[in-house]
Amino acid sequence: xxxxxxxxxxxxxxxxxxxxxxxxxxxxxxxxxxxxxxxxxxxxxxxxxxxxxxxxxxxxxxxxxx
Amino acid sequence: xxxxxxxxxxxxxxxxxxxxxxxxxxxxxxxxxxxxxxxxxxxxxxxxxxxxxxxxxxxxxxxxxxxxxxxxxxxxxxxxxxxxxxxxxxxxxxxxxxxxxxxxxxxxxxxxxxxxxxxxxxxxxxxxxx
Numbered sequence: 001x002x003x004x005x006x007x008x009x010x011x012x013x014x015x016x017x018x019x020x021x022x023x024x025x026x027x028x029x030x031x032x033x034x035x036x037x038x039x040x041x042x043x044x045x046x047x048x049x050x051x052x053x054x055x056x057x058x059x060x061x062x063x064x065x066x
Numbered sequence: 067x068x069x070x071x072x073x074x075x076x077x078x079x080x081x082x083x084x085x086x087x088x089x090x091x092x093x094x095x096x097x098x099x100x101x102x103x104x105x106x107x108x109x110x111x112x113x114x115x116x117x118x119x120x121x122x123x124x125x126x127x128x129x130x131x132x133x134x135x136x137x138x139x140x141x142x143x144x145x146x147x148x149x150x151x152x153x154x155x156x157x158x159x160x161x162x163x164x165x166x167x168x169x170x171x172x173x174x175x176x177x178x179x180x181x182x183x184x185x186x187x188x189x190x191x192x193x194x195x196x
Contacts, residue, residue, distance in 0.1 A: 024090030024091060024092045024094045024096075024100070025090050025177075025179075025181070026090070026091060026181065026183075027088050027089065027090050027091075027096050027100070027177070027183040028069075028088065028089060028090075028183065029069055029086055029087070029088050029183070029184045029185065029186070030070065030086075030087045030088065030089045030149075031070050031086070031087045031146065031147055031149075031151075032071070032072045032084070032085060032086035032151075032185075032188065033072050033085050033086075033142070033146055033151075034072045034073075034074035034082050034083065034084050034085070034171070034186070034190065035074075035083040035085065035143075036074050036075065036076035036080055036081075036083070036190075037080065037081065037083070
């Protein structure tokens with residue numbers, strides 16, 4: 001006898017797994033920043049909208065459209 | 067949502083410490099068990115014929131199962147969104163051998179299932195005079 005119940009849940013599990021809905025994936029980069037040792041340090045995010053640049057010491061600028 | 071993008075400045079041959087926060091759909095952080103390998107690529111953005119500098123990073127050394135925050139690593143700037151980073155890897159200074167260049171830096175992880183996810187993406191500008 002065909003167990004339709006099990007087949008249904010296997011198909012559902014397979015679909016969700018293949019589509020990436022099961023578990024924690026899919027993954028994405030939420031934020032990134034770089035650090036450069038030495039006198040300068042700058043960072044930025046979303047360059048099409050807003051960008052920041054920090055220079056340790058006397059200078060600090062932000063909101064520079066790229 | 068567009069992908070985050072970093073911009074850094076340094077002298078030539080100065081290494082870059084790249085940090086990224088990578089999450090999954092559930093909001094939980096990417097962890098070491100999710101990743102099989104990590105590779106970086108540094109490209110001279112103004113010379114399409116230049117050979118990219120490539121290399122690999124050790125998963126257990128650069129993926130953190132718990133977030134690294136300003137309180138545990140001062141390299142994560144206080145101005146960054148709270149939550150810290152779970153990828154932090156050094157791109158060697160030899161990848162930035164020339165001054166006065168704009169390099170495109172990209173770090174990718176190949177996941178256990180074969181998918182590729184970006185861990186860091188940005189421009190690194192080397193000063194011509196210093």
